[in-house]
Amino acid sequence: MLAKRFHELGLALPLVARADLPFAPCVRVGDIVYISGQIPERGEEVVAIGKVGEDVSLDEARKAAELCAANVLFWLDAALQGDLDRVVRIAKVAVYVNAAPGFSQISQVGNGASELFLKILGSRGEHARSALGMASLPLGVAVEVDAIVHVR
DSSP states (O other), rough: HHHHHHHTOOOOOOOOOOOSSSSEEEEEETTTEEEEEESEEEEEOOOSSOOTTTTHHHHHHHHHHHHHHHHHHHHHHTTTTOOOGEEEEOOOOOOOOEEEETOOOHHHHHHHHHHHHHHHGGGOOOOOEEEESOOOGGBBSSSSEEEEEEEO
């Protein structure tokens, strides 16, 4: 279903490999799935490196946030064995922006992620959200997104 929905929207479904890290990309506890912070990566390629407002434009950062959200959906789909109909609602999203000093359009960057969740899941993609400016992020990426999802 996820691949079909991405195709209908003219988007490419990301294929993310599990990193060799001491934590899981997502964990299900009862009817909640916690998805670890996802960076803007496509396969082996990491995109949008640098500070937003300095090295990375607002538009590039929004697209990076969308890619992070796509990666969140990739792991959610894997946790639900390809059955996103089991998603009750995305409950909470956090968007972390590697912001240059003085950059204040953090929320607009986060909209790239939020809008993708709505496009893919409709009203079930509407969520509470935090968008935070950070001094640094892993690998120097511009954006990272994590989520908490209610499922059945």
